[in-house]
Amino acid sequence: MSSLYLDESLELGAVTPGATVELSGDEARHAVTVARVRTGERIAIGDGRGILVRGVVVSTGARELALEVEEVLVEEPPETRITLVQALAKGDRDELAVQAATELGVDAVVPWAAARSVSRWEGPKAEKGRQRWASIVREAVKQSIRAWLPPVAPVTTTGDLAGLLQGTRMLLLEPTATTPITDIRPDGRDLALVVGPEGGIAPPELERLVAAGAEPVRLGASVLRTSTAGPAAIAVLNAALGRW
Incomplete structure (x- = not known):
């Protein structure tokens, strides 16, 4: 190849x-x-x-x-786009998630400064972090030989997510959710997969995102790391969307 x-x-x-x-x-x-x-x-x-x-x-x-x-x-753009909203995480766990998600076909990436994110992008570090993720996305595109290069948005807050993703169906990965992600069926809207940090999504954030229209979904009985939860969910969505 x-x-x-x-x-x-x-x-x-x-x-x-x-x-x-x-x-x-x-x-x-x-x-x-x-x-x-x-x-x-x-x-x-x-x-x-x-x-x-x-x-x-x-x-x-x-x-x-x-x-x-x-x-x-x-290659025409996908009928249904998938955006990964990845919470900032300590170490390289968020970067591993972004890399794998890109290889699996995610269409856009949004860094999320969640309440429980240990890592913080503030001041000049915010753009430096975005550029770092963009570089990871670019290399993952080359490795997987993809025709489309997903954009990486500036870091966003919980309060700004709803506005940023207006018109998009938000799927919130939450281990306590009753709806399995395998039950999700396309409804014509683009999808945004929201993945929390190591400590999970804080209850006030969960309530705020649900009030903004996000749908809590779970992957299974086990609780995955933030580095693997997003890619695993994207694999499921790829099958549901007929990409695989």
């Missing part, structure tokens, strides 16, 4: 087989000097907006390479 490289500045909409696509900058430098891509190898280049081109590398430089296109793949 070919490796994927991303360049969001590329306009691949008019590219046809036989054309040449040039990759430059840091992404090309990584391909040539780190991954050691050489002339004659087959790779894929994507724009992060639904188009992948596959072909043979015909030339390389220190910070550039050229691809002769053999195949153009166009």
Whole structure:
């Protein structure tokens, strides 16, 4: 299977087989000097907006390479989008959740400063944290060879979630919920999966989110870590939406 490289500045909409696509900058430098891509190898280049081109590398430089296109793949956006609202967590547990969720096909990521989040993104740290998650998402897209690059929103508070996700069906992962996530059926709305931190969602937050229209759902009898709960739920939703 070919490796994927991303360049969001590329306009691949008019590219046809036989054309040449040039990759430059840091992404090309990584391909040539780190991954050691050489002339004659087959790779894929994507724009992060639904188009992948596959072909043979015909030339390389220190910070550039050229691809002769053999195949153009166009992927339409999903009918039902899934957004992961991931609570900030200590260590790298939130990052593990974001990485796995991206590989599993999540369409957008929202960092959530929950009441029980040990990690805090404040001041300059807020944008630095968002950029870190965006980098993790980007690398996960490349690893899983996805055509769409999910955006990562700025960190949000519980009070802002309802407004941010207006018109979206919010599914709140809660071990005490009576409705299993396997009972969820698509109703035409996009989905937002809300995952709490290590200590769970605080009762006042739970009440506030339910009052805003969120539906508490459970995964099963066991209680999963915040790093695995979101990806597990996304796998279930992928089956329900017919993605798998």
